[in-house]
Amino acid sequence: MPVFGQILGIEGTAWNLSAALFDQDLISLVSRPYSPALGGIHPREAAQHHASVMKELISLVLKDPDKITGIAFSQGPGLGPCLRTVATAARSLALALGVPLVGVNHCIAHIEIGRFATGCRDPIILYASGANTQVIGYLNGRYRIFGETLDIGIGNALDKFARSKDLPHPGGPIIEAQAKLGQYIDLPYTVKGMDLAFSGLVSAAKDCRATLPDVCCSLQETAFAMCVEVTERAMSLAGKEEVLLVGGVGANRRLQEMLRMMCEDRGAQFYVPEQKYLGDNGAMIATQEN
């Protein structure tokens, strides 16, 4: 592997502005998440937040500018205003330091940091985050999308439900805690071939009269079973023997447990990176291709 020295990566596709320094391994990682006072992410406000903390964030990571050999930034997909803020900062840094600029695909960055952190080789990837829910696998020189959500991302689905019940943001961890106290009741289960849809499930969960723990439990059981089913279908179709879980919703222990059980049943291997590499982070932008 050629040695390129230190790469500075900046991630800022949505809620989290994060920068990291990466050489053969992670040197430093600093994040300044935007958390809305009320409701969900407002793209313009998120971008303004990123702009206001950018300077501080970069100065915390950039200790020795002479050692930097490249600037990597999240080029997309994401919220336009946030992406533009990050790209502007990355361009200025690349020009000021006279080093190459590298645009990184956010989804692939999640996958590559996951592969780096877990050592898996050729997995089917379940990428479950706020805005994205995709089942991806490497085939013929590209990361192909085998299945994905037809409406909203799974994290967004959980957050929408949480907001309707006046639970604070982010909703995922609270739903996870409540679900442990609840029992399963029937909710709509929507898998269309390799694709999923969450909006009907969320509407039904919002309108459900059962106790909060029961609805949380059922919402999780249903949404996660849908994701695991599509992941298993993709493994079967592509003939792959590994599963890698990435994205912020990957922090959920129940989702991890369900994927692990599915893999054990098939004689496959399950991988999930440590928490700091699961959600959006600067390290994944700096590490790609290592």
Add this chain to the structure above:
Amino acid sequence: MLESGSSLAIESSQINPSFRSDDVEVTWQHEIIHERPPVFHDHVSWKRGAEAIVTFRNGKAEKRRVSKLYRAPALDNRLITERTRAEARLIAAARKGGVPTPVMSDITADTIVMEQVKGTLLTQNLTESAVYKAGRMIGKLHISGIIHGDLTTSNIMLRENDGTCVLIDFGLAQVNSEIEQRGVDVHVLFQTLESTSPACADVLKNAFAAGYAETFAEAAEVITREHEIELRGRYL
């Protein structure tokens, strides 16, 4: 990316809010080929799919849905029973509509016993003429008010004696005549064409659309909707 020489000039470093993972050429990873031969014992062989085990015995295929440990037991039971029952009903309905399917002989809560179709999967024989025939067949299926729900190239077979397209695995099929659902069906098929045969996906899609339009009057509307679904499903 730096290693593979794909650094950007400042002028061409525009952001891309709907940047897809399959837009990126992956130059740092090499394909690993997996091979899993089917298991044969005497005159019995079996195949394990994602949700069921199909055992082939004396010219019959027995499809049994297996419990998934990861699912809540109530959800697991519900999905297995509902899907087995629905599948049997829809195979019969599709045959009535002129779609070649396997012939069923017995049904229980988790198992359907049917004829074993002899031939190859469409996945293994992705030619224009085969995909065109598949299009004609799916046109008939949609006229009958049925959605397949899992229209991948592994669920279409070509009979060995006469090359007829046979539709198998109605596990996720449903009775539905909405343009939207038909569009999703076609979208699922197009996605498997793209993921398994990226180089000639467009040619195959056109072949499918030609066959589909021959047997089904509303075909153009469905193909338009398929395109909309493709755009809509993306991160925007």
